[in-house]
Amino acid sequence: MESEQPDKAASGRQPLRYGTVEFLKSVYALNQLPEDNLPEVAFAGRSNVGKSSLINRLINRKGLVKVSAKPGKTQSLNFFVVDQRLYLVDLPGYGFARVSKELRAEWGELITGYLGDRAPLRCVVVIIDIRHPLKEQDHDLVTWLRDRQIPWLAVYTKADKLSRNEQSRQAAALDAALTIAPGQRVLFSAKTGEGRENLIAGLDTFLG
Numbered sequence: 001m002e003s004e005q006p007d008k009a010a011s012g013r014q015p016l017r018y019g020t021v022e023f024l025k026s027v028y029a030l031n032q033l034p035e036d037n038l039p040e041v042a043f044a045g046r047s048n049v050g051k052s053s054l055i056n057r058l059i060n061r062k063g064l065v066k067v068s069a070k071p072g073k074t075q076s077l078n079f080f081v082v083d084q085r086l087y088l089v090d091l092p093g094y095g096f097a098r099v100s101k102e103l104r105a106e107w108g109e110l111i112t113g114y115l116g117d118r119a120p121l122r123c124v125v126v127i128i129d130i131r132h133p134l135k136e137q138d139h140d141l142v143t144w145l146r147d148r149q150i151p152w153l154a155v156y157t158k159a160d161k162l163s164r165n166e167q168s169r170q171a172a173a174l175d176a177a178l179t180i181a182p183g184q185r186v187l188f189s190a191k192t193g194e195g196r197e198n199l200i201a202g203l204d205t206f207l208g
Ligand code: GTP
Pocket: 045, 046, 047, 048, 049, 050, 051, 052, 053, 054, 066, 067, 068, 069, 070, 071, 072, 073, 074, 092, 093, 094, 157, 158, 159, 160, 161, 188, 189, 190, 191, 192
């Protein structure tokens, strides 16, 4: 007897392969957000922390997301569509001092307006430089997400810049500062690709 295999792709349960990834659009105002209700994962972090590089490594396309020569490069919400099933959203960095106060306030409004009221948003990836103690703005973002019960995942990036011992020490310090367990974050390097599989698995848990 032939057993029938359920169509996994149709039920949306097959893990994402990050096989096809395309740039959809840059969003500068909330009324420009996509309306097709695909699930979204947003990538947040300080300016220059490596958000765009992380996305490029995740999707294994070197130049698809623009990487900064100067900090503050990403000024819009940039939407990429993965396997026709998911949006990755590259957010502008916070904490960049060289833009005007007004512009910073505008960015803040766009980002918090998006993150705080977005039904398709499944997870905010909070990207933190593993080399440094937790910055106040990272802490503020996580508190803000927790207050609103918005799901998030910590990624400690630029791991290639530290020895294994230093990685463990810094990761433990960041875990303590964020009050999370080691299972709730991913060690990552956009340079070497370390952590990519863990990041994919971590994101899958939010995508169900
Ligand atoms: P903004 O969009 O300006 O906020 O920056 P961003 O957070 O998107 O950072 P971006 O990916 O542009 O990277 C900033 C710099 O860090 C670039 O010079 C990258 O090459 C470098 N970089 C990013 N990730 C890593 C990493 O994992 N390891 C190393 N060694 N360098 C990295």
